[in-house]
């Protein structure tokens with residue numbers, strides 16, 4: 746039995762979690778709920794949102810459960826270089842799948858909003874949709890972004 750554990754602030758990560766759970770027919774818990782429902786060493790898939798290069802909540806689960814793979818949900822455009830940086834910064838030794846979330850300013854507090862807008866202004870060579878995302882918000886969540894992750898999980902776990 747495999748379970749998804751997640752942390753989401755504005756809902757993009759939760760959306761991916763719901764899609765993954767439906768597709769693989771496995772349950773999901775927030776990291777808070779998981780500590781009550783799961784035993785240490787249970788097999789899990791972890792999804793968390795990225796805040797200043799760190800995958801939120803990852804430190805709470807890394808030495809506790811048997812992690813099959815990770816999903817990191819962020820706003821920046823996809824690149825292999827970025828995924829490698831995330832792996833290093835979060836001490837990840839399992840496959841990491843980058844899932845593009847988005848920005849929803851209505852869900853952010855004043856400080857977070859200012860911070861994200863500031864980052865947007867410093868980013869160079871960004872495409873039009875990314876510019877729109879930083880200016881007014883945009884949602885990149887799409888089921889097809891999960892394809893590689895689903896393939897990996899199906900190939901590497903006998904129980905699904």
Ligand SMILES: Cc1cc2nc3c(=O)[nH]c(=O)nc-3n(C[C@H](O)[C@H](O)[C@H](O)COP(=O)(O)O)c2cc1C
Nearest residue numbers: 753754755756757758794797798819820821846847
């Ligand atoms: C304070 C703050 C810092 C962020 N830092 C990053 C970052 O370093 N890299 C990135 O790709 N996205 C970053 N983001 C964007 C979020 O990861 C993105 O909005 C994500 O979709 C949030 O997921 P959630 O809706 O599940 O909370 C940041 C957002 C906030 C509010």
